[in-house]
Amino acid sequence: MTDDLVVLALLMGAVTYPWRAVPLLAPGFDRLPPLALEYLRLVGPAVLAALAAVAILVVTETSGAHRLQVGIELVAIVVAVAVVRWRRNVFLGILTAVLIVAIVRLATGG
């Protein structure tokens, strides 16, 4: 077993870091106009909702094709969001979602 892939890992890091760093390090982000700041404020809910939706609704087949999947996970996330809005508690929302999915999978053998 060799360590050749360390170089690949370094290169992968080199193409990843700029995405993370450029806006934080670029000069001028502290002098953006109000509308641009409002846009950036909205990126948070938009991208987090996008991550959640893709994680539970989009399945990538071994062939590389992508398909829509609607299952108990969607129900669990909807309930979790309701719990977060009701109790204003993210941890409780996560716990609820996990319990729903675990119980249903246990019951159905899924």
Place this chain on the structure above:
Amino acid sequence: MPSSPSATPAADPSSADGETPSLRSARRRLILDGAGLSVSAIAFGLVYGLAARTGGLSLVEMLAMSVFVLAGAAQFAAIGLVAGGVPWLAILLLTTLLNARHVLYSAALAPWLASRRRLERAAIAYVLTDETFGLTLPHFRRLGRADLPGYWIATAFIVPTWFAANVIGYLGGQGIPDPTRFGIDVVFPAAMAGIAAALVSGRRELVAAVTGAAIAVGVSLALGPSAGIVAGGLLAPLLALLISHSPPPSDVELAGEYAVGPLPQHEDENETSGGSPTDHLMVAR
């Protein structure tokens, strides 16, 4: 109240006269949310370690991926691509696309952290992941200002946990049961959806979240998940600005959003009043 996020340097809360009750309260919430998300990091860190071993990576190579890339989806993809004999150039291209979403996190946090030293911002960028962003943005918004120790607390729940789980998964992963059996696979989407819901305070945020999810799913089905997430994160805020007819934010409003000082109302007062304009900033326990 400053007229822009950078009008006054962000004060380090721990360097003043000790931690305020609101800071302690916000950090308690951060820790609880971090603990929840660390479960997901542990579960998938273990699976990644095991996958790397079965994919033929040495322990050093597996850890190098985690240390240098620090992005689970790209790491999992790389294992499969390496095992499939895909050229490195293609793997690097895919990694670039998979990790493009991080530019949105960085851009969203930049106004909060503009006054920090360049070296600090460079270090912050290195550990900026889905999870640290998801934990930190609501934390900053709860406080109404940046909290660098809070950022590192969030990081501590995710990054060392991920590394440790990788090693354990690599060395002894054969005995680990499938995390999906216990519903652990929904921890990450539940946390992201829950945090997004907690950030929704009005029509614009709601439109951004709902259209972000819809665009992401639609584009993902056509072009793949990475393109979908980036498209949702980029386009939904634009749509939210166009669709919702509220007037453009004034400097004062934005100063409240990115303020360096405390919010006008104490957050504990909001928790008991039920329905204040800053309710969205709280994710109460």
